[in-house]
Amino acid sequence: MRDVAIIGVGCTKFGELWDSSFRDIFVKAGVSALEDAHMHGEKVDAMYIGNMSGGRFIEQEHIGALIADYSGLATLHIPATRVEAACASGGLALRQGVLAVASGYHDIVVVGGAEKMTDVGVDTATDALAAAADREWEGIMGATFPGLYGMIARLHMHKYGTTREHLAAAAVKNHRNGSMNERAQFQNEITIDDVLGSQMVADPLRVLDCSPITDGAAAVILAPAEIATRYTDTPVYVKASAQASGTISLHDRKDITTLDASVWAGRRAFKMAGLAPKDIDLVEVHDCFTIAEICAIEDLDFVPKGEGGKATLEGMTAIGGSIPVNTSGGLKACGHPVGATGVKQAVEITEQLRGTAGKRQVNGAEVGMTHNVGGSGATAVVHIFSRNR
């Protein structure tokens, strides 16, 4: 197995990009990643694309071929593969790219993630997202995604004394981080009272506990570590790529407040990298809802189970805290174009480890982590990155 490095990154603005098509946004992200790696398309050996639901959002399947074609690479006949694992599609695409380079099958690999969610109405988008849960035994019974996470939140509050303020603190912190990220969908700061006064969606979760519907694309260029410095002075090395499964239905989890897939992907990643939670300088976690961020920092072992809410309210996860979480603004403020999210997380960590994250820079960041979840926790992907090989 070869060591793998990120040699280029690119990302579009996240938001309601009404004047851009699906093709426009993935080309923009891919071209900026190639430019960042100082290379042209003819160097690319393969592409892996994270996309959850092109069929529902833009009535287009065969996304791998479409992206290869409109990136000008179909004429070179490179393999282009779409990867799907609901909201973890991007993280999974990254992992497929890492495996391809590590194995020696390919040298230069483009990993992209793209989703165009605002070409359909909110009801269609919501129903497409609901397909990430168990349609036959959750969806038909009336489950929605806010509903599933609302049930996690209620039990977390009941078991551990987590409060509404604890949950709101995650959204407040992520909006503050988003205000320092020009790519973020929401760049406005909010208060705990704003969250607590926002419209109820799935009690106890309110609108400002939920990530939005977003258009966006992100891309990273991977290369074998031994040739990475040919393309960049600041390669970021992939120290671990781990993935785990959990039950598709929330009701079948051993503990409703624990995403077993996150626990297992996290443990495998730490073992692979030979690192522990204390060695991580910052982490991008999958905060599709505020309670999801609380569960993530517990399941990844940054805090003991049940203490995630308190740690968040006390500022442990803010920039300047002991483990900054979601410096990009997370899914909540940066936005959540489902298939792109896992790749955007890697873009954010790369920029932080290069020291180019501007106002939201974590001082001296050397080691970063990403955590991308599909559905209510049936898939989790965790990557660890380092400035040092």
Add this chain to the structure above:
Amino acid sequence: MAVPRFWRRLKNLYNLLGTHCKNCGSYYYPPRNICPACRRGGKVEPYKFKGAGEVLTYTIIHGGPKDNARPTPYVLAIIKLDEGPRLTSQIVANPEDVKIGMRVKSVFRKLGEESKHGIIYYGTKFIPA
């Protein structure tokens, strides 16, 4: 959803018909063909659940995809059946009266409908016991 996809599950939805693994004794609802506890496929038999259980957690859904048979707000819960398995279902009750740990029992109710003139889905919901 096309009619056959719903129709072939009617007996499971109407009667809380799941499965029981004769190899290790585990119960499953929804039904499974392979037992995840012992991973043996050959000794799985149908089992009709009694329909009694308790609320493990719940939410009150205020917004959601439009469905004439599902006016909001409604209570969605994870219920632990007395035989062991858990399922997601609705509780027909005043939202303020629902509590974690409360006893519930199954009832036959309308689950949803495709459109004003479309097919209507029936199945199991729960009420306070």
